[in-house]
Amino acid sequence: MLKINNLHAAYGGIKALKGVSLEVNEGEVVAVLGSNGAGKSTLLNCISSVVKPTEGSIEFLGNLVPKHDYDVVGTGLVHVPEGRQIFTHLTVRDNLLVGAYLRNDPKGIKEDLDRVHKLFPRLKERENQYGGHLSGGEQQMLAISRGIMARPKLMLLDEPSLGLAPIIVNQIFEIIKEINKAGTAIMIVEQNAFKALSICDRAYILNVGLIEKTGTREEILCDDSLSKAYLGE
Amino acid sequence: MFLQQLVNGISVGGIYALIASGYALIYSLLGFSNWAHGEVAMLGAYVALLFTASLQLPFIAAAIIGIGGAAIISFLNERLAYRRIRENKAPTMFLMIAAMGLSIVFQNGSMLLFGAKFQKFPPIMPVSSISIGSVHVGVLDLLTLAVAAVALIVLEIVITKTKFGLGIRAIASNTATAGLLGINTNKMFALVFAIAGALAGMAGVLLGLKYNVYPTMGNIGLKAFIASVFGGLGSVRGAIVGAIVIGVTEVMVSGYLSSGLRDLITFALLIIILLIKPSGLMGVSVEEKA
Numbered sequence: 072m073l074k075i076n077n078l079h080a081a082y083g084g085i086k087a088l089k090g091v092s093l094e095v096n097e098g099e100v101v102a103v104l105g106s107n108g109a110g111k112s113t114l115l116n117c118i119s120s121v122v123k124p125t126e127g128s129i130e131f132l133g134n135l136v137p138k139h140d141y142d143v144v145g146t147g148l149v150h151v152p153e154g155r156q157i158f159t160h161l162t163v164r165d166n167l168l169v170g171a172y173l174r175n176d177p178k179g180i181k182e183d184l185d186r187v188h189k190l191f192p193r194l195k196e197r198e199n200q201y202g203g204h205l206s207g208g209e210q211q212m213l214a215i216s217r218g219i220m221a222r223p224k225l226m227l228l229d230e231p232s233l234g235l236a237p238i239i240v241n242q243i244f245e246i247i248k249e250i251n252k253a254g255t256a257i258m259i260v261e262q263n264a265f266k267a268l269s270i271c272d273r274a275y276i277l278n279v280g281l282i283e284k285t286g287t288r289e290e291i292l293c294d295d296s297l298s299k300a301y302l303g304e
Numbered sequence: 305m306f307l308q309q310l311v312n313g314i315s316v317g318g319i320y321a322l323i324a325s326g327y328a329l330i331y332s333l334l335g336f337s338n339w340a341h342g343e344v345a346m347l348g349a350y351v352a353l354l355f356t357a358s359l360q361l362p363f364i365a366a367a368i369i370g371i372g373g374a375a376i377i378s379f380l381n382e383r384l385a386y387r388r389i390r391e392n393k394a395p396t397m398f399l400m401i402a403a404m405g406l407s408i409v410f411q412n413g414s415m416l417l418f419g420a421k422f423q424k425f426p427p428i429m430p431v432s433s434i435s436i437g438s439v440h441v442g443v444l445d446l447l448t449l450a451v452a453a454v455a456l457i458v459l460e461i462v463i464t465k466t467k468f469g470l471g472i473r474a475i476a477s478n479t480a481t482a483g484l485l486g487i488n489t490n491k492m493f494a495l496v497f498a499i500a501g502a503l504a505g506m507a508g509v510l511l512g513l514k515y516n517v518y519p520t521m522g523n524i525g526l527k528a529f530i531a532s533v534f535g536g537l538g539s540v541r542g543a544i545v546g547a548i549v550i551g552v553t554e555v556m557v558s559g560y561l562s563s564g565l566r567d568l569i570t571f572a573l574l575i576i577i578l579l580i581k582p583s584g585l586m587g588v589s590v591e592e593k594a
């Protein structure tokens with residue numbers, strides 16, 4: 072459903088992506104692994120049109136992704152950004168409703184709110200609190216839930232484990248699996264490679280702007296380029 | 305006497321609030337002081353004056369045209385000046401400087417166009433005050449109060465209860481993420497500037513009715529700024545409360561002490577509030593969590 076071909080991106084003179092090609096198919100969980108500065112966030116930002124590629128193409132469901140970031144979510148692709156980026160001055164409930172901003176089906180929105188509350192009962196309890204008053208883990212739950220509220224066909228997740236205790240990370244990865252089972256394809260970008268490999272079908276290893284290795288979960292787990300990408304051998 | 309002053313003070317505060325709320329709205333979205341906002345009010349007053357005094361239109365029609373004119377001018381400020389600066393990713397300081405430039409251009413432009421003299425709207429009320437028992441209240445003050453109250457209540461409902469308002473609050477909290485979730489931020493900025501402009505235009509016309517129309521009347525924007533800081537920068541509700549407190553204080557100080565002390569006491573009040581509560585009366589402080 073997502074086809075990226077020879078993608079290049081740069082900030083000023085600094086090249087962040089140097090010809091990345093990858094694919095995500097319906098129903099898949101695909102992980103993109105790499106260490107700091109590998110270009111993972113840049114890749115996701117290109118897909119959601121926040122960063123303009125200098126070369127290459129990105130197709131989603133057979134069409135090029137729209138030029139403006141605000142048109143992207145309407146095509147069924149939602150980006151849950153790095154560092155959660157929740158609306159700190161909005162209540163938890165309003166945060167979720169912004170996720171459904173473009174939708175006009177009150178019944179469906181209500182269903183999805185219930186679904187989110189079932190996945191994360193904590194968010195139901197804190198419905199009327201400011202987003203900024205949630206703990207880090209709760210904020211990550213909120214960011215993912217806000218993405219669910221857009222009813223996406225593909226969800227892009229940028230480092231959902233960032234800065235969270237292992238027990239919360241496990242909980243969040245369980246939920247990601249559930250979201251996928253319910254029919255949403257997932258593209259997850261992580262430094263926490265082993266965690267990401269525990270839920271993905273396939274993975275790509277990104278090393279300073281280039282795909283160094285790709286394969287199924289098992290292939291990547293057995294390969295030594297993984298440790299290379301992380302330990303810099 | 306006291307009641308009359310109080311009504312007068314609240315109506316002055318209402319005018320400040322019409323300007324301050326738009327000013328706060330813009331600040332909350334873009335994080336800069338729109339120093340041209342008072343001049344938008346002034347231009348709205350001149351447009352209305354032009355249509356009623358020179359073109360002989362009924363006052364209501366002229367007032368609506370003045371308000372619409374102010375909305376368009378405010379929209380154009382954003383479209384032609386501020387948007388370019390934003391798209392160049394310049395620091396917000398540049399936006400503020402551009403706004404100061406616009407303010408000077410508008411003041412001097414209207415000086416050239418309309419002259420520096422004070423102008424008056426033709427009288428619109430058959431009587432200037434009504435008596436309730438022994439209390440005399442200005443009809444214009446009551447009108448101002450009613451118009452400001454209705455406009456500000458509608459604004460408050462739009463911001464807190466509608467989807468459009470949710471979009472505005474989302475952008476104010478995190479512009480980039482609002483875009484990711486499908487909110488067309490440029491369109492929202494344009495609409496907010498138009499709304500803020502319309503409110504300022506309303507203030508300009510009311511102010512012109514109460515006093516006079518003249519090129520530097522937009523300096524009242526400074527009062528709106530103080531009201532906004534007083535209430536908590538970026539908080540629309542705070543700006544409204546701050547504006548009314550300042551309006552009443554000014555009128556009371558002028559009435560009971562001396563009009564020379566008016567600004568002194570207003571600023572003293574501002575400083576005291578900021579010393580006690582640096583985020584302003586109603587400023588929310590929600591820290592970002594990493």
Ligand SMILES: Nc1ncnc2c1ncn2[C@@H]1O[C@H](COP(=O)(O)OP(=O)(O)OP(=O)(O)O)[C@@H](O)[C@H]1O
Binds near residue numbers: 082105106109112
């Ligand atoms: N806004 C920016 N301006 C300039 N350079 C940037 C910007 N964003 C990223 N870069 C550079 O692009 C490269 C890739 O950054 P990117 O954020 O995509 O990495 P990442 O893989 O997400 O890293 P991390 O794991 O630390 O989040 C880095 O060298 C970074 O310094």
Ligand SMILES: [Mg+2]
Binds near residue numbers: 111112153
């Ligand atoms: Mg990153």
